[in-house]
Amino acid sequence: MSEIEIYSAVLCPFAHRSRLTLLEKGIPFKAIEIDLQNKPANFAEISPYGKVPVLKHGNNRVWESAIVNEYLDETFPEPPLLPKTPMQRAEARIWINFADTRLFATTGKLLYSRDPQPQTAVLQELAEHLQFIEHQGLAKMSDSGPYWLGKELSLVDLTFYPWFEQLAVLEHFRGFQLPPGLDRLKQWWETVAERESVRSIAKSPEFYLERYARLA
Ligand SMILES: N[C@@H](CCC(=O)N[C@@H](CS)C(=O)NCC(=O)O)C(=O)O
Numbered sequence: 001m002s003e004i005e006i007y008s009a010v011l012c013p014f015a016h017r018s019r020l021t022l023l024e025k026g027i028p029f030k031a032i033e034i035d036l037q038n039k040p041a042n043f044a045e046i047s048p049y050g051k052v053p054v055l056k057h058g059n060n061r062v063w064e065s066a067i068v069n070e071y072l073d074e075t076f077p078e079p080p081l082l083p084k085t086p087m088q089r090a091e092a093r094i095w096i097n098f099a100d101t102r103l104f105a106t107t108g109k110l111l112y113s114r115d116p117q118p119q120t121a122v123l124q125e126l127a128e129h130l131q132f133i134e135h136q137g138l139a140k141m142s143d144s145g146p147y148w149l150g151k152e153l154s155l156v157d158l159t160f161y162p163w164f165e166q167l168a169v170l171e172h173f174r175g176f177q178l179p180p181g182l183d184r185l186k187q188w189w190e191t192v193a194e195r196e197s198v199r200s201i202a203k204s205p206e207f208y209l210e211r212y213a214r215l216a
Pocket of ligand 1 (some may be wrong): 011012013014015036050051052053063064065067174
């Protein structure tokens with residue numbers, strides 16, 4: 001097997017997703033930590049968008065975490081991290097897209113944007129995304145649980161989990177509070193947090209708070 005390298009950053013939830021995918025697949029890899037505040041001079045040659053993660057596999061180079069994860073799932077099929085039928089795969093991809101275009105997009109607005117939209121509206125938007133997940137996602141899809149799509153862990157779990165690991169940052173710096181009644185979501189979070197892969201690279205809330213405080 002050609003050596004796998006992943007350009008990553010410890011605070012980046014997108015890179016976190018792809019490192020979890022590598023770990024779940026049991027693929028040996030080398031993680032190269034990029035200081036995003038002080039990128040290496042040649043980083044544009046490695047990462048066309050100037051972002052992490054970027055995966056290097058032999059002569060192949062792949063970026064965008066959702067695409068990196070599907071590349072890994074296709075290249076290293078065991079254990080599979082997407083379901084089998086086209087419709088189930090479509091559902092998985094719809095949730096992965098929801099993570100990117102809704103949950104993480106709103107989080108980005110809350111943390112970094114100079115958007116004049118009042119922060120209370122953005123906080124509300126974030127709460128609504130979580131309620132949508134609880135009622136339209138987990139309630140309908142994982143009756144057989146304990147994972148998002150049912151009995152088996154999938155890329156959907158690995159895509160969302162990093163957001164939850166960093167929740168303390170939103171609570172502490174932006175006054176966000178999880179809305180009440182997210183019982184399935186909390187149960188799901190606990191289950192995923194127990195995975196060996198997740199535990200092996202998990203960071204504490206204090207770790208994230210200290211790092212974000214340094215950035216601010
Ligand atoms: N859509 C991308 C997002 C990646 C991303 O935004 N990475 C951030 C860190 S979390 C980054 O590298 N930012 C550096 C920059 O924009 O200069 C993905 O899923 O991979």
